[in-house]
Amino acid sequence: MTDTTHRALENLSTAVLLFDDQLRLCYLNHAAEVLLARSRRQALDLRLSELLPHDQPFCTRLENVLISGHSFTEREMSMAFGGAQPVTVCCMVTPVLDGSTQRELLVELVRVDNHLRIQREGALLAQHTATRALVRGVAHEIKNPLGGLRGAAQLLERELSEESLKEYTRIIIGEADRLHKLLDQMLGPNTLPRKRAINIHEVLERVHTLVRSEMTASIEIHVDYDPSIPSVLADPDQLIQAFLNLVRNAAQALGTHGNITLRTRTRRQVTIASRRHRLVLQVDVVDDGPGIPADLAPYIFLPMVTGRADGVGFGLPIAQSLSNQNGGLLECVSQPGETIFSLILPLDHHFQQNEQPK
Template sequence: MNGQPWQAWAEQLATGVALVDADLRVRWLNPALAELLGSGTRSTVGQPLALWLPAPEDLAQARRALDEARFVQLREAVLSAFDERTLEVDLGMQPDGEGGLLLEVHALAARSQAASPLSATLRGFAHEVKNPLAGLRGAAQLLQRRVDGTELQALAGLIIDEADRLAALANRLLHRDHAAQPGAVNIHQLLDRLSELLQAAPSPPRLRHDYDPSLPDVRGDADRLQQVLLNLARNAVEAGARTLTLRTRAEHGVRAGARMLRSALRVDVIDDGPGVPAELHDTLFEPLVSGRADGTGLGLALSREIAHEHGGELRCSGRAGETVFSLYLPLERGHE
């Protein structure tokens, strides 16, 4: 664990990583963990682990991992950040081969923000995707520097941007910034971005655009709304659609849960695939429900949750050959 190449790789991880010595003092930590703790990497080196892992029973488990040279996993341990916050984490500890411990820290969403059963399900998934995303981003950066031609460099840049966006989504599920980050969103820019991503696929679908250019911006989290559109389009393609139509309209008097929207922006993703199986109509947006043998059943459930976060709704209608998924987002009062 002493080599510089290993540390250079670990410094790129979105997961918090640290090394402590036999006296349980911090020998090294990566920027992700320093940011989580609200400290600098240099100022933390040399400090006792007890400063941010204060529970005696947790420290005893760290000592056990050292003495017995074995891996120890702490679930829902509490860390004390340097800005007086407390953080709930999953903490893995294993011998580093040099008399110390390698720590891997995964921050968990605060319980008050983890009310959604879906978000709880996705927390473990978010843990798993962050490190592969860091590796994917690094590989794309190398490709971007080494390939010739603006088209190939642009494709590598597309991979980097998507890796960053997905890492940000994973962080919001795992950390305290789980709430959406609202701002003005041009829905047509998101749809144009979606078209770029679909056209970069090995067998892209035919795309048709039917936009209402007079529609104003909506207020929302651009990354999350992009994920909804991407989920809808990829679901259609994976189900066998060959043509997608992306349509935008304004609509009045839309019910979103218990709320009535006087005016809403509607985004339709229309596909010519086989349609939704009849037995799934009533449970289509529930977690772990999928019409494909290799499907996870998370994409549509997450998409509806994001729509609800924005005060909107997600619906499905149509028939085989013309399936329509409609995302409704409230327009600002000035446009109602």
């Protein structure tokens, strides 16, 4: 294989697998390793039936392609690779000749739910930007007259001689202050990120220390770090704020006891708002609490959406906004017993700086 072909195949987001005439795996690209959750070393030479032990019908279909020589395409197919959750893929199987008379099978797999997710992200980000602009506009409009109200109440308080009447001006001032705080939350982070190369684990350890003191002892915080993760270009204070919001939410969802895990991983070929990134960092905040109520789930990233009696609903939109400002994205999957908030940040700058053309 030439260098160029190799590079093209390895960077392809489609999983490419080649099976010999005995349906033994003789080639797989990087995307296929990710999809199978097996390294090349573990997967090569395995039979199809060993790779997909629970999918006899698919194995039979591929045997038939070997015999008949007819290719097939299936748009939405559910596949479970080695005990993992099934994924929906678009599958293309093409018989090819190996140079002599033997047939080989070329299998191309594209994750479909990944596509759906990317489209959703694009739409979601546009929607959030619009909502945020609206909320900020309203907050701004209220802030000015509120300042006037508070100032007037203070003046009035000074003029009042009767102590019992001052109670009323204090209520006005107190409530104005409360509203002011709320408006600041609605306006969200108002400084531009000051990005620099940071170690994500230092950020997470800081978050860990901060929340540790707030929580009951029966909420356990675990860490699961990938120490090989390179530095990320981001504003550490903004990331700390975003993670604090996530971890506090997790703790509130857990109530008195449960587990929170901070997990770091890298992922390849991920799309954030229609831009493909070769390498990204994914930080998961996982809890084993009750999960996000189903009726709330589609709206949790919108401002003022809350499922808690004393909630205000700004934690997640602010965390999302901070992620976006740092070039990233916040995602969530939740079911009872496992809620995962994933903050994804690009790591592409490593390629731009370090990559030498081959």
